[in-house]
Amino acid sequence: xxxxxxxxxxxxxxxxxxxxxxxxxxxxxxxxxxxxxxxxxxxxxxxxxxxxxxxxxxxxxxxxxxxxxxxxxxxxxxxxxxxxxxxxxxxxxxxxxxxxxxxxxxxxxxxxxxxxxxx
Amino acid sequence: xxxxxxxxxxxxxxxxxxxxxxxxxxxxxxxxxxxxxxxxxxxxxxxxxxxxxxxxxxxxxxxxxxxxxxxxxxxxxxxxxxxxxxxxxxxxxxxxxxxxxxxxxxxxxxxxxxxxxxxxxxxxxxxxxxxxxxxxxxxxxxxxxxxxxxxxxxxxxxxxxxxxxxxxxxxxxxxxxxxxxxxxxxxxxxxxxxxxxxxxxxxxxxxxxxxxxxxxxxxxxxxxxxxxxxxxxxxxxx
Ligand code: SF4
Ligand code: SF4
Ligand code: FES
Numbered sequence: 001x002x003x004x005x006x007x008x009x010x011x012x013x014x015x016x017x018x019x020x021x022x023x024x025x026x027x028x029x030x031x032x033x034x035x036x037x038x039x040x041x042x043x044x045x046x047x048x049x050x051x052x053x054x055x056x057x058x059x060x061x062x063x064x065x066x067x068x069x070x071x072x073x074x075x076x077x078x079x080x081x082x083x084x085x086x087x088x089x090x091x092x093x094x095x096x097x098x099x100x101x102x103x104x105x106x107x108x109x110x111x112x113x114x115x116x117x118x119x
Numbered sequence: 120x121x122x123x124x125x126x127x128x129x130x131x132x133x134x135x136x137x138x139x140x141x142x143x144x145x146x147x148x149x150x151x152x153x154x155x156x157x158x159x160x161x162x163x164x165x166x167x168x169x170x171x172x173x174x175x176x177x178x179x180x181x182x183x184x185x186x187x188x189x190x191x192x193x194x195x196x197x198x199x200x201x202x203x204x205x206x207x208x209x210x211x212x213x214x215x216x217x218x219x220x221x222x223x224x225x226x227x228x229x230x231x232x233x234x235x236x237x238x239x240x241x242x243x244x245x246x247x248x249x250x251x252x253x254x255x256x257x258x259x260x261x262x263x264x265x266x267x268x269x270x271x272x273x274x275x276x277x278x279x280x281x282x283x284x285x286x287x288x289x290x291x292x293x294x295x296x297x298x299x300x301x302x303x304x305x306x307x308x309x310x311x312x313x314x315x316x317x318x319x320x321x322x323x324x325x326x327x328x329x330x331x332x333x334x335x336x337x338x339x340x341x342x343x344x345x346x347x348x349x350x351x352x353x354x355x356x357x
Contacts, residue, residue, distance in 0.1 A: 011276040011326040092339040
């Protein structure tokens with residue numbers, strides 16, 4: 001029982017706590033996966049044979065899903081960052097939960113559009 | 120309203136445990152009434168803190184069913200879950216005994232944030248008139264009704280992560296003084312607030328605002344401090 005008293009979970013039952021977490025985790029994930037992404041692109045540019053095999057590999061649905069995840073992470077991190085910049089540099093505005101939700105929804109739409117090939 | 124409430128109260132220090140009591144439920148009963156009932160009828164050695172019982176003094180805050188609240192203005196009927204109440208001391212603070220948390224660090228941080236008025240005049244000067252409609256006064260008034268209850272401090276996850284963090288209440292207080300045109304302490308205040316553990320450590324969760332019993336918005340005050348310290352930095356004043 002002591003765990004609950006000493007570590008109340010109240011702050012975490014809060015959408016904006018989740019928004020801050022999404023921002024942090026998406027940033028860490030980008031830091032891990034973006035270099036990988038550039039490495040693949042870099043390899044693809046070294047020689048034709050290699051490019052061919054890489055391109056074939058890129059047709060793999062797993063790769064597409066990975067790229068979609070990257071697009072989502074980029075979008076959600078950028079929009080979340082914009083929200084924080086607004087809070088910290090502009091006069092206070094209410095409705096931060098709605099803004100955070102909108103950032104998430106827009107990021108999901110962008111990622112979906114990328115997945116189905118619209119972008 | 121009749122029946123019994125199963126009340127678990129924290130007993131002892133940090134390594135204590137919850138002890139259960141059966142307390143009669145009454146109409147319009149507050150959580151503080153429940154704690155007082157236990158002390159008067161079940162165990163006189165129970166320690167807790169209160170003074171005004173009307174939401175003015177800020178001394179009665181506790182963790183009620185996992186959430187920090189002012190107990191004198193919290194009706195049991197609003198917070199009871201399955202006929203049960205679990206009441207502990209405020210989180211993010213050391214426990215003195217039972218339901219009394221040690222607020223020393225909380226108030227030390229008010230000092231560190233320069234939450235003390237620094238006069239710009241002497242008692243011989245005429246009293247300056249401040250228009251309630253002026254922008255700085257409106258900003259200060261929006262944050263001024265703090266009762267120092269530490270509910271926001273217990274609700275802030277950044278306080279838990281970073282023990283140096285000044286926390287929402289101290290920073291909110293500093294914001295009222297930053298906007299007080301009679302105050303002369305802003306140079307040192309802004310410098311203190313811009314340090315590590317100051318306003319820039321806040322993650323804008325707004326948990327402090329959600330829990331503040333007086334419906335203040337420390338997140339907005341802290342955002343104001345972030346802007347002010349940034350402006351001071353750009354102007355070379357920091
Ligand atoms: S907005 Fe800042 S002060 Fe308020 S709970 Fe979050 S981190 Fe703490
Ligand atoms: S800001 Fe609100 S919750 Fe925090 S100490 Fe003041 S009154 Fe209590
Ligand atoms: S006893 Fe004073 S605020 Fe609750």
